[in-house]
Amino acid sequence: MTVPVHKPVRVLVCDDQALIRAGFATIIDAQPDLEVVGECGDGRAAVDLTRQVHPDVVVMDVRMPVLDGIEATRLLAGAGVPDPVKVLVVTTFNLDEYVYEALRAGASGFLLKDAPPAQLLDGIRTVAAGAALLAPEVTRQLVGRYASRISPPEPVTDDSRLTPRELEVLRLIADGLSNGEIAATLVLSHETVKTYVSRILTKLDLRDRVQAVVYAYRSGLVT
Structure with a gap:
């Protein structure tokens, strides 16, 4: 009997702060079931790089130069997008407007950057599995x-x-x-x-x- 081999979840990290980006990548890559396939510092780069490396999940910041995370999410996961990618928005801004606009743009979940590493990892896995991250209430x-x-x-x-x-x-x-x-x-x-x-x-x-x-x-x- 052949045991199925599960491929790691492919993750693209997008944040305009290099230190945070590197930190996320290090935490994610340390997991046997997750793999960082790209990093970038603005929304436009996230859209372009996604089309090159085909990640399963994009970890997306909101406020970034060139193109913000909300618009990038809309281009990657919005209504009518062929082959949409799952987006987990992770930001320092705990504002209802950001949360709702991110979800409306097509994001599958929303986390704050001060969340513990385990919550980020669980969030990526949850979104990759096709579930929404926010609690129902x-x-x-x-x-x-x-x-x-x-x-x-x-x-x-x-x-x-x-x-x-x-x-x-x-x-x-x-x-x-x-x-x-x-x-x-x-x-x-x-x-x-x-x-x-x-x-x-x-x-x-x-x-x-x-x-x-x-x-x-x-x-x-x-x-």
Whole structure:
């Protein structure tokens, strides 16, 4: 029997401060399941280098010269981008506007630079696995506060692409419940809830739970 060999997660580090960039790279490269495939100091370089080295995850700063991290994230992971890359935004700025704009641009997660190294590493692994990094209650708070600023809500009380049960699960996701909490609320198994979540994301062409929450608020499925 052949044992499958799992390739390391390929990571690109983008930060305009060389010392921080080198520190992140050292921490990441020390992990057997992670590999730094590139470093750069501005958003434009991040976009160009991503197209050359094809990382699985880009660790992205926000405030940088030439092109900031929000715009770079939009070019790498935004709506309509072919072969989008997963972006983990890591910044010193703990401002709700930055968090929401980063997520809206297509980022899969958001961390502060003063987070412990273990949290950065777990964040990279979480994003690489296709999950959103922010806790559900944080996501709900941000989306509930800022979704209405982006565009007028599109009142929808139903979506023919989803079954009644899937709509119910989507509303609970938007309410900030984890899979375990949804399972307890609906008296379902954890695996069944995971299946429902996967179907919802596929049917609505959404990348992760963060986008599902944004969709639910902007479509009027929750208020």
